[in-house]
Amino acid sequence: MDSHPNEPDDPLTPAGRLFLHPEMNVIIHCVFGFKNPIDVAQAKSTIRDSLMVQHPRFSSLMVRDSRGFEHWRKTHIDIDRHVIVVSQDHNIVSVNDYVAELSVSSPLSYDKPLWEIHVLEGHNCAVFRIHHALGDGISLMSMLLASCRLAADTEALPTVGVAGNRRDNSLGRNWREIVGGFVKMIWFSLMFCIEFVLTSLWVCDRKTAISGGAGVELWPRKLATATFVLEDMKAVKRAFDNATINDVLFGVVSFGLSRYLDHRSPNVALPEGLRITGVAMINLRQQPGLQAQELSEMMKRKKSGSRWGNKFGILLLPVYYHKAGPDPLAYLRRAKAMIDRKKRTLEGHFSYRIGYLVMSWFGSKFASMLNYRIVCNTSFTISNLVGPQEEITLAGNPVTYIRANTSSIAHALTMHVVSYAGRADMQILVAKDIIPDPEFLAKCFEDALLEMKEAATAAEVSNKI
Numbered sequence: 001m002d003s004h005p006n007e008p009d010d011p012l013t014p015a016g017r018l019f020l021h022p023e024m025n026v027i028i029h030c031v032f033g034f035k036n037p038i039d040v041a042q043a044k045s046t047i048r049d050s051l052m053v054q055h056p057r058f059s060s061l062m063v064r065d066s067r068g069f070e071h072w073r074k075t076h077i078d079i080d081r082h083v084i085v086v087s088q089d090h091n092i093v094s095v096n097d098y099v100a101e102l103s104v105s106s107p108l109s110y111d112k113p114l115w116e117i118h119v120l121e122g123h124n125c126a127v128f129r130i131h132h133a134l135g136d137g138i139s140l141m142s143m144l145l146a147s148c149r150l151a152a153d154t155e156a157l158p159t160v161g162v163a164g165n166r167r168d169n170s171l172g173r174n175w176r177e178i179v180g181g182f183v184k185m186i187w188f189s190l191m192f193c194i195e196f197v198l199t200s201l202w203v204c205d206r207k208t209a210i211s212g213g214a215g216v217e218l219w220p221r222k223l224a225t226a227t228f229v230l231e232d233m234k235a236v237k238r239a240f241d242n243a244t245i246n247d248v249l250f251g252v253v254s255f256g257l258s259r260y261l262d263h264r265s266p267n268v269a270l271p272e273g274l275r276i277t278g279v280a281m282i283n284l285r286q287q288p289g290l291q292a293q294e295l296s297e298m299m300k301r302k303k304s305g306s307r308w309g310n311k312f313g314i315l316l317l318p319v320y321y322h323k324a325g326p327d328p329l330a331y332l333r334r335a336k337a338m339i340d341r342k343k344r345t346l347e348g349h350f351s352y353r354i355g356y357l358v359m360s361w362f363g364s365k366f367a368s369m370l371n372y373r374i375v376c377n378t379s380f381t382i383s384n385l386v387g388p389q390e391e392i393t394l395a396g397n398p399v400t401y402i403r404a405n406t407s408s409i410a411h412a413l414t415m416h417v418v419s420y421a422g423r424a425d426m427q428i429l430v431a432k433d434i435i436p437d438p439e440f441l442a443k444c445f446e447d448a449l450l451e452m453k454e455a456a457t458a459a460e461v462s463n464k465i
Contacts, residue, residue, distance in 0.1 A: 009063070009071035010056065011071050012133065015133075017359060018364055018367050019131065019132040023372045024368050024372065025107070025407070027107070027131055029406065029407070030403070030404045031099060031128075031401075031402070032128070033402075034398065035124070035400050036124065038124060040083070043126070043395055045395075046147060046395040047117070047147070048079050050146070051147065052147060056074065059076075060075060061111075061113060075113065084116055084117065088122035095123050095125055096224060097223070098120065099127060099405065100222050102407070114131035115128070115134065136312050141385060141387065145387075148394045148399070149392065150393075151391040151392055152391070181344075184344050185346070188342075188344045189347065199377050199378065200374045204378070205276060205277050205378055205379045208274070209435070210276075210380065210412055212410050212431060214410060216408075216431050216434070217409050219412075221431060222430050222432040222435075223405065223429050223438065225425055226442035227423060227425050228445075230419060230422050230423060236332065239456035239460070240329075240333070246384060248449075250319060250335035250339060251332030251336070252331075252448045253319055253335075253382065253445065254331045254335055257276060257319060257444075258321050259447075260440070260441050260444045263444075272322055272323065273321065275318045276380070277316055277378040278318065278319065278380045278381065279317075279411075280381075282313050283312055311352075313350075314352075314355075317342065320334060328454075375409055381411050381413075382417075383415075385404065386419055389419070389420075399420075402418050404418050414428075
């Protein structure tokens with residue numbers, strides 16, 4: 001694969017360097033399921049002509065100079081090296097088993113750009129493997145969708161999501177409420193930022209049946225899928241004023257984990273309110289996604305209103321263990337109160353800025369050590385990505401599902417949610433020697449949402465009466 005000697009190398013951003021460090025060497029796996037068998041020749045032709053291959057990050061090698069600093073170097077793309085066809089003769093039991101195996105045993109080669117596509121012919125699906133150094137989930141999902149079209153209009157591009165109306169919360173409020181809101185923002189920001197620093201140093205969760213720790217990123221994995229109907233989540237959301245889908249999701253996670261811990265530890269008296277801390281990545285851009293036109297513009301100009309790359313902050317989002325009581329909505333009530341406090345803070349921006357400064361001043365080794373300690377001192381990773389709400393096609397083939405997860409980290413439990421066409425799929429990746437039954441855990445989450453929906457429906461009927 002020849003490089004372009006006349007084009008200058010582009011240095012990696014601090015976040016990109018972080019994700020190349022051994023302890024944080026993260027690969028994103030995005031799985032597209034298709035209605036029809038995949039025409040490999042047509043798929044290669046579509047990829048060859050796609051915006052993805054034209055993008056500098058996807059057409060560059062990662063190289064190191066004599067001082068050890070990483071750079072992107074433009075190169076030619078050999079599509080045949082990036083598209084890996086897995087024939088039906090391999091007898092793959094399930095897509096989840098295949099992706100779980102990739103999560104711990106198949107790093108990306110540095111002698112080509114850091115992405116590849118595995119076509120599983122026997123399962124009508126494609127697994128996009130993209131190194132996190134190339135960009136975050138928002139950037140990468142936007143890039144993949146730029147090659148798709150709406151099923152209802154083959155000329156129209158899908159969108160990543162619709163940004164909500166940003167209202168000025170100060171309108172209609174008196175000065176006391178405005179000052180009070182500002183004081184709360186400062187107070188909660190200070191409190192949560194101190195908590196963030198302490199967690200990165202030594203404060204850790206109590207050990208439970210789902211706890212990981214140092215070295216767990218190397219353990220064998222299993223992968224299961226929990227599927228939620230978005231209308232069910234919206235029905236639960238309507239039970240509370242100003243609730244969001246994220247509130248419902250964390251209520252479901254809290255309820256499901258509590259039920260799972262009761263199943264795994266029937267003879268252990270876990271204290272009510274036991275904190276189980278999650279690490280969540282939040283998008284810090286002004287809009288939820290980058291559209292195809294914006295991606296094209298960014299490749300023409302050095303500056304853009306929506307920057308490509310890794311633009312996310314870290315939030316510590318705790319859920320709490322509670323014995324199942326008569327009111328399933330109590331889990332949502334507690335989750336919403338926690339998230340409402342987090343919304344008042346600058347924790348996400350603080351974590352992003354601190355990470356940038358640590359990388360710039362002390363280098364990737366120290367920054368990686370701090371991130372690794374945060375993971376070891378908490379209990380799980382979770383993310384929620386809004387995908388297209390209309391059905392889409394890729395190379396003319398209707399897409400039946402979109403799922404995502406990442407390669408192994410020191411957590412024994414990672415959960416990644418992607419919504420698409422009226423449903424949300426949660427990929428549950430676990431260290432199988434710690435959590436041997438992820439399918440049961442997935443059912444705990446699915447049952448939690450159904451019970452919360454029943455309670456919400458009953459409460460709505462009671463209010464009408």
